[in-house]
Amino acid sequence: MIKRLKPFANPYYTGPVTDHFDGLRFFNPGGEMPASLRAIWEWRRSGNRQAWPEAFPSPLPLDVPPPSVTGDAARMVAVGHASFLLQTGGLNLLLDPVWSDRCAPPLGPRRYNPPGIRFEDLPEIHVVCVSHSHYDHMDRPTLERLHDVHRPRFVAPLGCDALIRRWRRRADVSAHDWHERVVLNDAVAVTLDPTHHWSARGVFDRRMTLWASFAFETPAGLVYVIGDTGFHEGINYRAARGTFGAPKLAVLPMGAYDPRSVMRPQHQDPDEAVRGARFLGAEMVLGSHWGTFQLTDEAVEDPLLRLAAALERWDVSPLRFVPARPGLVTSLPLRLDAPLPEPLAATAETMAPTVHNGSSARTSPSA
Numbered sequence: 001m002i003k004r005l006k007p008f009a010n011p012y013y014t015g016p017v018t019d020h021f022d023g024l025r026f027f028n029p030g031g032e033m034p035a036s037l038r039a040i041w042e043w044r045r046s047g048n049r050q051a052w053p054e055a056f057p058s059p060l061p062l063d064v065p066p067p068s069v070t071g072d073a074a075r076m077v078a079v080g081h082a083s084f085l086l087q088t089g090g091l092n093l094l095l096d097p098v099w100s101d102r103c104a105p106p107l108g109p110r111r112y113n114p115p116g117i118r119f120e121d122l123p124e125i126h127v128v129c130v131s132h133s134h135y136d137h138m139d140r141p142t143l144e145r146l147h148d149v150h151r152p153r154f155v156a157p158l159g160c161d162a163l164i165r166r167w168r169r170r171a172d173v174s175a176h177d178w179h180e181r182v183v184l185n186d187a188v189a190v191t192l193d194p195t196h197h198w199s200a201r202g203v204f205d206r207r208m209t210l211w212a213s214f215a216f217e218t219p220a221g222l223v224y225v226i227g228d229t230g231f232h233e234g235i236n237y238r239a240a241r242g243t244f245g246a247p248k249l250a251v252l253p254m255g256a257y258d259p260r261s262v263m264r265p266q267h268q269d270p271d272e273a274v275r276g277a278r279f280l281g282a283e284m285v286l287g288s289h290w291g292t293f294q295l296t297d298e299a300v301e302d303p304l305l306r307l308a309a310a311l312e313r314w315d316v317s318p319l320r321f322v323p324a325r326p327g328l329v330t331s332l333p334l335r336l337d338a339p340l341p342e343p344l345a346a347t348a349e350t351m352a353p354t355v356h357n358g359s360s361a362r363t364s365p366s367a
Helices: 037-044 140-150 160-167 232-244 270-280 302-313
Strands: 074-080 083-088 091-095 127-129 153-157 172-176 181-183 189-193 213-218 221-225 249-253 285-288 321-323 329-332
Touching: 074 221, 074 249, 074 285, 083 213, 083 221, 140 160, 153 160, 160 172, 189 232, 213 232, 221 232, 232 270, 249 270, 270 285, 270 302, 270 321, 302 321
Parallel strands: 091 127, 127 153, 153 172, 221 249, 249 285, 285 321
Antiparallel strands: 074 083, 074 329, 083 091, 181 189, 189 213, 213 221
């Protein structure tokens, strides 16, 4: 008699079945699954990747942050890709920190610009927030180095704590489900919020750790940070506004989106990011996840061209949505001389996924 094989176990997390966990893997409720391995293989063989220049340096100088920021202020610095330093309420927080020359070292995609802050110039780091387990957001060498030098508190979605503890057994790390609020000190708290994405460190552990966005309550107001997301008809954006209100500052990804047939479920493009900003009602947005690591097919400046078209289409001032280059410093309270558009209504047009015609935005601005 042949015994039935048991299903593969989740090596990172064990917990009850929920509306986004089936007992083995996490999923996006009512959303899309990531592209299949076969689809990814066929894309990799397509030969449609646009050439990037040898380097894509930031026009901004490297930042040297102050030791801390107190009072009713906040200071956000773009490090590159999805990495940011947030200083507020006496805390210094790193978000998805990657200082490695390659994500997924030693053979993963290389950096096209250095981090916007030298690691040696970082202030004392109190908290590190990791949005999910993909290599361009959860960089083992950087997390190990941060633990060894700063001994921070790590905050991450369910299952990601197991990875961090494998690398540094004594790390101070807590893992949280969507909608869990974490008090960081008497002035700052963070809530892990749903985002439409997935996770993996290899071929066999897809969706075995959770992914999340971060809603920071700070003395300067709400700061909403998304590491990665597909647009998902703007559902999560509208839900976030309903839960937290309009952010003073948001970090929204706007790169690594082509080909759409593969990337649509996990990476929004600039037009979708601008619509997300309007669904949120964010007073200012920093566009992230572009220009540092070449993960997908689009040209390095394609996100900038598509962003310019999207801002015009959706009536958003360029002062309100800024593509983040390494070293960019944004301070709260904001002082912007630009109209703030009303939150976007949910319609067939505003919720529709962007369809690209296969050409670069440089040659097809209406794509």
